Structure formats: C-alpha cells, structure tokens
Amino acid sequence: MSAITRDEVAHLARLSRLALTDAELGHYAAQLDVIIGAVARVAEVATDDIPPSSHALPLTNVYRPDEARMSLTPEQALAAAPAVENDRFRVPRILGEEA
Amino acid sequence: MTTTNTVMPYDEALERFEPVIGLETHVELGTTSKMFCGCPTTFGAPPNTHVCPVCLALPGALPVANDKAIESTIRIGLALNCTIAEWCRFARKNYFYPDMPKNYQISQYDEPLCTNGYLDVEVDGRTVRVEIERVHLEEDTGKSTHVGGATGRIQGADYSIVDYNRAGIPLVEIVTKPVEGTDRLAPEVAKAYVTELREVMRTLGVSDVRMEEGSLRCDVNVSLMPRGSTVWGTRTETKNVNSLRSVERAVHGEIERQAAILADGGRIVQETRHFHEDTGATTPGRSKEEAQDYRYFPEPDLLPIAPTPEWVEELRSELPELPTVRRRRLQAEWGVSDLDMTAMHNADAVALVEATVLAGVPAADARKWWMGELARRANESGTSLAVLPITPEQIARVVQLVASGALNDKLARQVLEGVLAGEGSPDEVVEARGLRIVSDEGELSSIIDKVLSANADAADKVRSGKIAAVGALVGGVMKASRGKADAGRARELILEKLGVSE
Numbered sequence: 109m110s111a112i113t114r115d116e117v118a119h120l121a122r123l124s125r126l127a128l129t130d131a132e133l134g135h136y137a138a139q140l141d142v143i144i145g146a147v148a149r150v151a152e153v154a155t156d157d158i159p160p161s162s163h164a165l166p167l168t169n170v171y172r173p174d175e176a177r178m179s180l181t182p183e184q185a186l187a188a189a190p191a192v193e194n195d196r197f198r199v200p201r202i203l204g205e206e207a
Numbered sequence: 208m209t210t211t212n213t214v215m216p217y218d219e220a221l222e223r224f225e226p227v228i229g230l231e232t233h234v235e236l237g238t239t240s241k242m243f244c245g246c247p248t249t250f251g252a253p254p255n256t257h258v259c260p261v262c263l264a265l266p267g268a269l270p271v272a273n274d275k276a277i278e279s280t281i282r283i284g285l286a287l288n289c290t291i292a293e294w295c296r297f298a299r300k301n302y303f304y305p306d307m308p309k310n311y312q313i314s315q316y317d318e319p320l321c322t323n324g325y326l327d328v329e330v331d332g333r334t335v336r337v338e339i340e341r342v343h344l345e346e347d348t349g350k351s352t353h354v355g356g357a358t359g360r361i362q363g364a365d366y367s368i369v370d371y372n373r374a375g376i377p378l379v380e381i382v383t384k385p386v387e388g389t390d391r392l393a394p395e396v397a398k399a400y401v402t403e404l405r406e407v408m409r410t411l412g413v414s415d416v417r418m419e420e421g422s423l424r425c426d427v428n429v430s431l432m433p434r435g436s437t438v439w440g441t442r443t444e445t446k447n448v449n450s451l452r453s454v455e456r457a458v459h460g461e462i463e464r465q466a467a468i469l470a471d472g473g474r475i476v477q478e479t480r481h482f483h484e485d486t487g488a489t490t491p492g493r494s495k496e497e498a499q500d501y502r503y504f505p506e507p508d509l510l511p512i513a514p515t516p517e518w519v520e521e522l523r524s525e526l527p528e529l530p531t532v533r534r535r536r537l538q539a540e541w542g543v544s545d546l547d548m549t550a551m552h553n554a555d556a557v558a559l560v561e562a563t564v565l566a567g568v569p570a571a572d573a574r575k576w577w578m579g580e581l582a583r584r585a586n587e588s589g590t591s592l593a594v595l596p597i598t599p600e601q602i603a604r605v606v607q608l609v610a611s612g613a614l615n616d617k618l619a620r621q622v623l624e625g626v627l628a629g630e631g632s633p634d635e636v637v638e639a640r641g642l643r644i645v646s647d648e649g650e651l652s653s654i655i656d657k658v659l660s661a662n663a664d665a666a667d668k669v670r671s672g673k674i675a676a677v678g679a680l681v682g683g684v685m686k687a688s689r690g691k692a693d694a695g696r697a698r699e700l701i702l703e704k705l706g707v708s709e
Contacts (some may be wrong), residue, residue, distance in 0.1 A: 116261055124310075127304050142456070162505035164297060168513035174238045174275035177245035183257045183372075185263060195254040196368035199305040202362050 112141040213467045215393075217459060220466030228458060229428035229438050230337075232381045232404055235255040235347060235421070236279050237414045242346045242377035243270030243313065243509075243643075246693035250420055254370035262375035264309035269508050272297075276377035277320075278522065280344045281514055283379055284321025285523050286407050287339050292320050294513045295694050297344075301457045302499070303670045305369050306348035314345035314380075316503040320512060326407070327531060328399040329549065336505040337382040337400050346420075349374040379413075385428075385439065393462065397457040401425055406453075406530040418449050425454055427482075431469060440465070441475040445489050464489070467688040537561060541570035549576075554582055556592050559599055566603035572610075576602050576689050580620055584627060597626050604633045617640045617690050644693050648700075651684075651692055657701055658683040677701055 112131045121128045128136065139145075145182065179185075182195045191198035215223075239516060241248060244261035248510050260268035284291050296320035299311040321461070324339035334458040350373050354367025381404065389396040403415045405423055430442035443465070445457045465475055480489040528536070534557060538548045556577045562575035577592060581602075585592050605622055608614040614622065614637070625636030637643055659666045662683055668676040684697045702708065 119500070120464060123303060123502075124300070153666070162507065163510060165510075165692075168294070169273035169509045170271065170510045172245070172271040174240050174273050176240045176246060176247040177255050179246045179259050180263075181662075185255045185258045193354075194366045196370050197255070197305070198366060198368050200349070201364060201366050202353075204304065 119131060140142050208640055211473075214272050214460070215465035215466040217463055220666070222390045223434060223470065224440075224462070224466050225387075225389050225390065225434055225436075226458070226462050227432065227442070228389065229385045229387050229395050229442070230383045230397060230400060230454075231426040231428070231444075231566065232401065232406075233347075233381045233424045234283075234381065234408055234414045234416060234424075236276050236377040236379060236589070237412075237422075238273055238274060238275045238377055239370065240280070241375040242273050242276055242344070243375055246372075246375065250422070252372055254374065254633075257372040263371055265304070266354060270313065271551070272509055273377060273514070273644065274285055276344060277512060277514075279377075279411070280320050280342065280379050281519060282411050283408070283413060284324065284342045284520055285384050285519070286383070286411055286529055287321070287324035287326055289321035289339060290323030291343055291514060292318060292322070292512070293516070294318075294511055295320055295370075296511045297442040297509045298503045299506050300345075301502045304348075305367065306351050306374070308371060308374065312348065312693070313506055314348060314503075315343035319343035320514075323507075324485055326400065326403055329405045329531075329552075330395045330399045332545065332549070335386075335389060335392075335396050335399070337386055337396070340382045340384045342379060342381050343517060345378050345380060347373050347376040351354035390545070394455040394458040397458045398451050399530050401454050402451055403530065410526075410527050410530055410533075418451070421449070422597070424449070427454060427457045427467065429458055430475070431465045431468075432494065434585050440469070441477050443475060443478055443489075445480045445482050446492065447484075449482075449484060451528050453484060453487075457489065460487055460489060484509065541573065543570070551578060554592060556582070559592055559602075563602045563606075567601045568603045568606040568610075573599075573604040576606065576619075577621070580623055580664050581663070584623075594628060596629065597623065601626055601633055608633065608637070612693070613637070613643055615644060615690075618644065621690075626647060642691065644691055651688075651697060652700060654684055654687050654692065654703060655680075655697060657705065658687055659701070666705060669707055671700070672707070674702075674707065704708040 114137050117128070117133050117137045121133075186192045186195065186197065189197050232585075233246075238248060240263055241257075246259050246262055248257070261270055266707045281291055286315050293634060295315065297313050298316035298318070300314045300316070301311045303310055319341040320399050321342035322340070324342070326339060327334050327335060328339050329335075348370045349371040351361075351367045351369045353361045353364035353367045356363030361367070383400070383602060386393075386396065401423075408414045408416045408423070414422055418424070425448045427445045428442045429445070429449055430440040430589060432438060432440045443461060448454050448457045463482070468475060468505065476491070479492040481492050482489050482529050534548060534552060537544075537557065541560075546555075551560060552572065556574075560570065560573045560577050563577065564570050581595060581597070581689075585595055602623075605614070605619050608622070609619050621640065621642055622633050622636045625631070625640055626633055630639060654682075658680055662680060663680050669680065680701050681694055681698050684692050684701070686696060
C-alpha cells in the first residue's frame with residue numbers, strides 16, 4: 109500500500125482551492141493514509157469472482173418523468189448566500205493573477 | 208495578453224500544411240424539466256427563479272434522471288448511426304468553479320451512452336463522412352456575469368455574479384473523431400457538419416438548437432501538420448463559436464494563425480482559445496498544458512442506465528425521416544439538379560420550398576421565388592429566408608395569381624414587396640396597390656390609342672410592314688399602364704388596330 113505523500117495532499121488542496129500550511133500538509137497526509145488504508149481492506153476480502161461495483165443495489169433505469177414542478181423563489185434560493193447582487197449569487201474574483 | 212496574431216494567407220498555409228479538425232458540440236435538450244430535478248428549462252426567465260435544492264446543490268438533495276433526456280440522447284445516437292450502450296453510468300467530473308454549485312458536474316466519462324457513429328455531410332459536391340466518437344449526456348452549468356474590469360471578461364473582473372437557471376439543463380455532448388483529408392475544405396466541412404447536425408436535432412425534435420441562445424454550442428479543434436507528414440500537430444480548441452458562419456471563420460483563422468507560427472519555427476501551445484464574434488480573431492484562454500485533473504468517478508447518487516435492446520429497437524423504428532434521406536427524396540420529387548439542391552440547402556430554403564409545394568404550387572415556381580426574389584431580399588437585409596415576414600402559403604398564393612394571369616412576374620415582385628413591408632396578404636396588397644393586370648379590353652384599348660397617337664412614327668413603320676417596331680409601342684403601353692397591362696394581349700391589339708397581321 110503506497111503512502112499518501114505531502115505532494116499529493118498539496119495537489120488536492122490546490123484543486124479544492126484550500127490553502128494548507130506546511131504543518132497541515134503533513135497532518136492530512138498521515139490522516140488520509142489511514143483512511144485510504146481502511147477502505148483498501150475491502151480489496152482484501154474481494155475475491156476474483158466478485159466484480160468491482162459502484163452501486164450497492166442491483167438496480168438500473170430509475171428515472172423520473174419529464175415534468176416541471178415548482179422551484180424555489182429567488183428569495184428562498186438566495187437566502188443563505190454570503191453575497192447577492194441583482195438576484196444572483198455574488199462570488200469572489202474567479203481568475204485574478206492569470207489576467 | 209496579445210490580441211493580434213501574425214497570420215499566413217490561407218492559400219499559402221494550405222500549400223505547406225494539412226489541417227486536421229475535430230468538433231465538440233453541445234446541444235441543450237428541449238425537455239420540460241431539468242436533467243436531475245423538476246425545475247423548468249424555459250429560456251430567458253428572471254435570474255434564479257428555476258432553481259431548487261438539487262440544482263443548487265443544497266446538502267442532502269439527490270438527483271433523479273429525466274427519462275425524456277435519456278430517450279432523446281439514445282435517439283440522437285441512433286440518428287448518428289451510433290452503437291447504444293447496453294449498460295453505462297454517469298460520472299462525476301470534479302472541478303472548482305462557481306458555475307457548478309456542487310463543485311462537480313454530473314457527466315459521463317469512460318461509459319458514454321452512444322459510441323462510434325458517423326454523419327455524412329455534403330461539401331462542394333462531395334460527401335464527407337464525419338465519424339462520431341461518442342455522444343454522452345451531462346448537465347449544463349450556470350451562467351456567470353463578470354463585473355468590473357474593462358470588457359466584462361473574466362480576466363481583470365473584480366467579482367462575478369451567477370444565475371443558476373441554466374445549471375442542470377440536460378446537455379448532450381457530441382464529439383467527432385479527428386477529421387483528416389478535408390484539405391482546404393476544412394472550414395466548409397466544419398460548417399457543413401454543424402449545419403447538418405443542427406438539422407438532425409431539429410428533425411428529431413430534441414432541441415430548438417438556437418446557436419444565438421446557446422442551445423447549440425460548438426468547440427472547434429484544429430491542428431496542422433506539414434504536407435507529407437502523417438504525425439498530427441498540436442491542436443488548439445476554440446470555444447465560444449456561436450454561429451455557423453463563425454465555425455467556418457474559426458477554422459479558417461486558426462489555420463492561418465497556426466501556419467504562421469509553425470512556418471516561423473515556433474510551436475503551437477495546446478490551449479483553449481476564445482473566438483471573438485466581432486473580429487473573427489481568437490485569443491488564448493486557460494492553457495491546457497497544466498493537465499486538468501477532474502478525478503472522474505462513477506456517480507454514486509444515480510443508478511446505471513441499461514436501455515433494453517427492445518426499447519432501443521423501438522426508438523430506432525420510430526425515428527423520423529432524416530435530413531439527407533429527405534433531401535434526396537425531395538430532389539427526386541422536384542426533379543432538380545444536385546447543384547440546385549445544394550444551393551437550396553445552403554440557403555436554408557429546402558423546408559420553405561417544401562411547404563410552398565405542399566400549399567399547392569409546382570416545385571419549379573416555389574423554388575424560383577424563394578431562390579430568386581426572396582433570396583435577394585434576404586441578402587439585402589442581411590437576414591435569412593426563414594425570418595423574412597412572409598409565409599410559404601403567401602408565396603403559393605402569389606404563384607397562383609401569376610398562373611391565373613392576374614399578375615405578371617413584375618407585378619408579383621411588387622406584391623411580395625408589399626407583403627414583406629407588412630401591408631397584408633398577397634390579395635390585400637394587390638387590392639390596396641391596384642396591381643391587377645389590366646385585362647379590361649376597353650381600358651387597354653384606350654391606352655393603346657393614346658400610345659399610337661403619341662408615337663405616330665413607330666405606328667407608321669409597323670403599318671408599312673416593319674413589325675419589329677411594335678416592340679416600342681408595346682413598351683409604351685406597359686409604361687402607360689405602369690406595368691399592369693398584359694403585354695401579349697397589348698401586342699395583338701396594336702397589330703389589329705394597325706391592320707397588320709403576322
């Protein structure tokens with residue numbers, strides 16, 4: 109079982125736009141390693157006759173009919189938004205330094 | 208950031224390099240509700256009025272797939288000659304961007320619903336087969352507006368505001384395989400492909416495919432390789448190409464831009480470029496050299512899609528007549544040449560001519576008016592035939608009026624002008640403008656008498672046997688009647704009055 113490296117944690121943090129300190133990188137690398145290790149134990153019990161699966165239940169084709177129903181009002185939708193402008197969610201600058 | 212590019216003239220670029228193109232097209236399905244929730248999909252609603260816990264990604268909300276969207280995607284796959292997967296899954300495409308509130312987009316990754324198809328397009332009298340790599344189903348993103356900065360662009364903006372009405376609308380992505388061997392026709396092939404694809408979507412009734420409203424969007428991939436080489440060059444992907452003409456321009460422009468760089472010993476950067484509708488130029492967007500890491504994995508909140516072969520066959524048997532088949536049938540019915548058919552197709556006139564024929568007039572007449580007078584007027588006003596304020600039924604009425612002898616072609620053109628100007632139906636315009644051919648013998652006779660007395664010389668010539676001189680007299684009658692006289696009848700009467708027979 110390969111260990112999770114600090115570089116991998118730094119990469120994930122960047123993809124998630126999380127600013128982690130050096131100390132946190134080491135801290136989470138160790139924690140993630142334990143978590144991955146725990147999940148990996150599944151592979152130990154899965155023998156060759158058990159195919160990999162993504163879903164626990166043997167169900168397929170669960171759909172809803174194409175019917176519209178009431179949405180939230182803009183007030184409800186925006187109620188918990190940290191910032192609002194013109195009935196839209198206001199978010200911080202997306203591309204800054206790359207301009 | 209550079210906005211001007213050195214370019215190599217197209218002909219020179221094509222002498223030295225061969226283009227390889229690829230197209231990725233996104234089509235918003237015209238379902239009533241969104242892909243994974245029941246929010247409506249109507250275009251142009253006030254911001255954030257078509258949103259709910261699912262499409263806003265509120266904690267605990269769970270998606271359920273829209274059956275109509277699955278069905279539409281399978282129908283698209285079948286129309287594009289694809290194989291339909293017997294079992295496939297949705298996948299999460301993880302990325303951090305505010306247009307997707309979940310921080311992932313539900314898409315399909317290594318198990319698309321439809322694979323390995325093709326679409327034949329006609330360019331310059333030859334058929335080019337564009338192979339389809341895959342057709343998959345995903346959800347559209349929200350719409351961001353960038354505030355601050357000079358141009359409303361994302362670069363230099365102070366912040367952005369997001370409307371999630373569009374987030375979660377079912378979106379079908381259609382990806383071609385790289386198209387080789389199109390040579391200098393590459394821009395036309397790209398345009399013809401998107402045009403044909405749009406027509407297929409319309410025929411299937413799965414989308415309104417309005418490029419200007421973004422329900423059909425196109426990304427254009429272009430790479431160049433030196434003539435004789437078999438190794439493809441580095442490609443760029445041009446986004447934001449929002450009209451059929453722009454698809455053509457984007458390929459054309461990118462060939463010229465890349466050729467200049469390569470000829471100068473430079474290398475092409477694999478990147479996303481943005482097309483500017485106003486100038487036809489492209490500018491660089493985010494570089495793809497820093498490989499995107501989407502960490503795809505099967506979507507745990509949605510169950511696998513497993514269309515039964517029976518259902519797929521049922522959908523296949525119910526497919527409508529597809530555009531190429533229909534055009535071939537109409538061409539045979541109308542008895543027109545390949546060239547005329549292509550001209551009608553390129554002018555978007557096929558459906559209009561068909562409707563006019565269905566309104567009860569011969570195909571030749573229907574085609575004559577749409578491809579002649581009306582095409583000229585559409586051209587003059589910089590619009591397309593379909594948006595001219597005149598219907599196929601009205602054209603058919605004008606054709607009938609000409610056939611019955613009530614109008615000649617010249618008067619018919621004035622009638623069309625009146626209809627286009629909003630003066631009413633053809634009959635109303637004829638009435639209001641007084642455009643009926645003068646067939647009243649008494650009125651015609653008195654006009655002829657005036658013309659003969661005013662042109663005594665010409666009349667004498669005709670009397671003395673120079674029948675050719677009658678032309679000037681007929682012209683005089685037409686002028687005096689402001690085009691409303693029946694020229695043939697006028698000629699007969701003039702000769703009769705002058706005592707000459709042919």
